[in-house]
Amino acid sequence: MYFPQKRITIYAGHYGSGKTNLAVNHALALRRTGKRVKILDLDIVNPYFRTQDSEALFREEGIELIASEFAGTNVDIPAVPAAAQSAFDDRETPVIIDVGGDDAGALALGRYQKTIREENNYDMLLVINRFRPLARMPEEAAEIARSIEWASRVPFTGIAANSNLGGETDAETILSSEGYTLEVARLLGLPVVYRAARADLATALRHRLERIQPVEITGKVWF
Amino acid sequence: MADKVLVKGNEALGEAAIAAGCRFFFGYPITPQTELSEYMAKRMPKIGGTFLQAESEIAAINMVLGASSAGARAMTSSSSPGISLKGEGISYIAGSDLPAVIVNIQRGGPGLGGIQPSQSDYFQATKGGGHGDYHLIVLAPNSVQEIVSLTFDAFDLADLYRMPVMILGDGMLGQMMEPVVFPEHSERVLPEKTWATDTTKGLRKKNIINSLYIKPDVLEKINFERYARYAEVEAKEARYEGYLLEDAELVITAYGATSRISRNAVNALRAKGIKAGLLRPITLWPFPKDAYKSAAKTAKAFLTVEMSMGQMIEDVRLAIDCLRPVHFCGRTGGMIPTPGEIEAKAEEIARDF
Numbered sequence: 001m002y003f004p005q006k007r008i009t010i011y012a013g014h015y016g017s018g019k020t021n022l023a024v025n026h027a028l029a030l031r032r033t034g035k036r037v038k039i040l041d042l043d044i045v046n047p048y049f050r051t052q053d054s055e056a057l058f059r060e061e062g063i064e065l066i067a068s069e070f071a072g073t074n075v076d077i078p079a080v081p082a083a084a085q086s087a088f089d090d091r092e093t094p095v096i097i098d099v100g101g102d103d104a105g106a107l108a109l110g111r112y113q114k115t116i117r118e119e120n121n122y123d124m125l126l127v128i129n130r131f132r133p134l135a136r137m138p139e140e141a142a143e144i145a146r147s148i149e150w151a152s153r154v155p156f157t158g159i160a161a162n163s164n165l166g167g168e169t170d171a172e173t174i175l176s177s178e179g180y181t182l183e184v185a186r187l188l189g190l191p192v193v194y195r196a197a198r199a200d201l202a203t204a205l206r207h208r209l210e211r212i213q214p215v216e217i218t219g220k221v222w223f
Numbered sequence: 224m225a226d227k228v229l230v231k232g233n234e235a236l237g238e239a240a241i242a243a244g245c246r247f248f249f250g251y252p253i254t255p256q257t258e259l260s261e262y263m264a265k266r267m268p269k270i271g272g273t274f275l276q277a278e279s280e281i282a283a284i285n286m287v288l289g290a291s292s293a294g295a296r297a298m299t300s301s302s303s304p305g306i307s308l309k310g311e312g313i314s315y316i317a318g319s320d321l322p323a324v325i326v327n328i329q330r331g332g333p334g335l336g337g338i339q340p341s342q343s344d345y346f347q348a349t350k351g352g353g354h355g356d357y358h359l360i361v362l363a364p365n366s367v368q369e370i371v372s373l374t375f376d377a378f379d380l381a382d383l384y385r386m387p388v389m390i391l392g393d394g395m396l397g398q399m400m401e402p403v404v405f406p407e408h409s410e411r412v413l414p415e416k417t418w419a420t421d422t423t424k425g426l427r428k429k430n431i432i433n434s435l436y437i438k439p440d441v442l443e444k445i446n447f448e449r450y451a452r453y454a455e456v457e458a459k460e461a462r463y464e465g466y467l468l469e470d471a472e473l474v475i476t477a478y479g480a481t482s483r484i485s486r487n488a489v490n491a492l493r494a495k496g497i498k499a500g501l502l503r504p505i506t507l508w509p510f511p512k513d514a515y516k517s518a519a520k521t522a523k524a525f526l527t528v529e530m531s532m533g534q535m536i537e538d539v540r541l542a543i544d545c546l547r548p549v550h551f552c553g554r555t556g557g558m559i560p561t562p563g564e565i566e567a568k569a570e571e572i573a574r575d576f
Binding site: 015 | 339
């Protein structure tokens with residue numbers, strides 16, 4: 001398992017890069033090793049796709065979800081759940097934090113930056129997908145990363161490569177993104193912590209790329 | 224940019240509009256279409272275009288009127304309550320014979336309603352919304368790729384017929400991500416904008432854009448001329464997609480996102496031996512009446528599926544002159560019908576065949 005093991009793992013990045021899905025997979029993987037795990041939904045930007053969408057799964061697996069009581073309802077006010085503070089106060093329990101997209105979403109994380117940096121037991125992963133408009137060039141992705149660090153005042157510690165074309169993703173989609181991933185890593189001076197791939201593709205890519213992390217597709221499916 | 228990208232419906236609207244030559248976007252945020260405004264705010268300055276966040280929806284639609292008067296391709300977008308605010312401006316644009324593209328990513332209503340997907344602005348889009356004798360061309364995509372092609376069409380149709388075009392989506396289409404290709408936009412052959420209030424260079428009389436007519440007989444004549452143009456649109460521009468209609472005894476009909484759910488239901492019903500088919504209008508105005516008339520030949524009944532209390536159902540009944548029973552299956556307020564719900568309703572209807 002290539003998911004980081006520090007007390008706090010934060011997922012941030014461009015809109016639609018797959019932060020929520022990776023955060024959910026990370027929490028599930030930790031939980032399945034028998035650990036107590038919390039997942040904190042800090043997305044105050046987009047009321048449509050949230051960790052809340054996997055609520056039933058969390059209940060089944062025994063993962064503690066901390067989300068705004070308005071998540072998934074008709075109220076789209078940018079509210080941070082009051083219980084969010086408990087994820088930082090309780091330094092015994094691992095927590096996965098799902099941050100909203102871009103610098104706009106990362107602003108909410110800034111509220112907790114002091115305690116995160118003081119505890120100093122965190123990883124913050126930049127989720128990247130080269131098939132997303134406005135982040136297709138490595139320079140654009142790096143610029144988004146810098147604006148997120150500026151808004152949240154929390155420095156990234158690594159990259160979670162998540163280049164995909166949704167349901168049309170194949171091994172070539174991921175292989176052809178390697179140059180992009182390495183260039184973003186070079187520009188930011190960050191290590192590639194893992195490369196996410198659907199389980200069947202992860203098997204196929206095992207010997208061709210390093211640090212391939214199998215993931216499931218979770219959350220909202222409409223059709 | 225011919226490669227595939229993974230794009231949200233709202234982002235696709237923005238990128239396609241830019242590819243279609245739109246350089247003026249006047250927006251105001253409202254869930255679930257805000258990504259479009261945000262996308263335009265980021266992209267327009269990079270390509271020499273104008274993004275302006277107006278002080279209200281009413282201001283934004285009137286800025287579209289102004290930009291369009293000057294001959295530019297202009298666009299605005301909103302979601303249901305915001306579109307109501309634009310109603311007056313839309314009527315003025317229609318009354319001034321101006322092209323414009325207006326996007327409605329519908330949410331639950333009435334009133335402030337909610338932010339979840341809905342299709343309850345069908346009447347507003349196809350029957351008016353603003354005041355007076357006028358029509359909008361209403362385009363209803365059902366995938367992110369079709370959002371791209373219909374956005375191209377929207378700008379061309381608006382210029383061709385000098386009328387506002389609405390792209391009618393819903394929260395699902397606006398928010399979902401699908402892999403798409405942005406092809407080169409090859410424009411239709413379009414008339415010169417000889418009416419635009421650009422510079423006369425001292426070579427012609429000044430143009431005036433106006434929707435006020437002092438004499439009623441003049442206004443009547445203008446309305447007659449406009450309706451002659453609408454008749455041409457009805458004759459030439461109605462579009463639909465048929466799926467397994469050839470022998471369909473039960474014709475399920477739905478537009479936009481619900482057509483995707485309905486298609487799954489049609490496949491499940493066929494597997495159970497029920498001859499179901501899907502008729503999906505792509506243009507809601509003009510409504511593809513001939514397709515319904517022709518489907519009525521094999522159909523024993525119709526079933527409309529909508530995220531509303533039942534609005535398009537009235538056009539279906541009119542299109543087939545009430546020759547067959549038209550049933551309804553819908554959810555409202557931001558709830559989304561499931562294939563199972565559609566199948567159950569369809570099986571209940573098919574029991575009487």
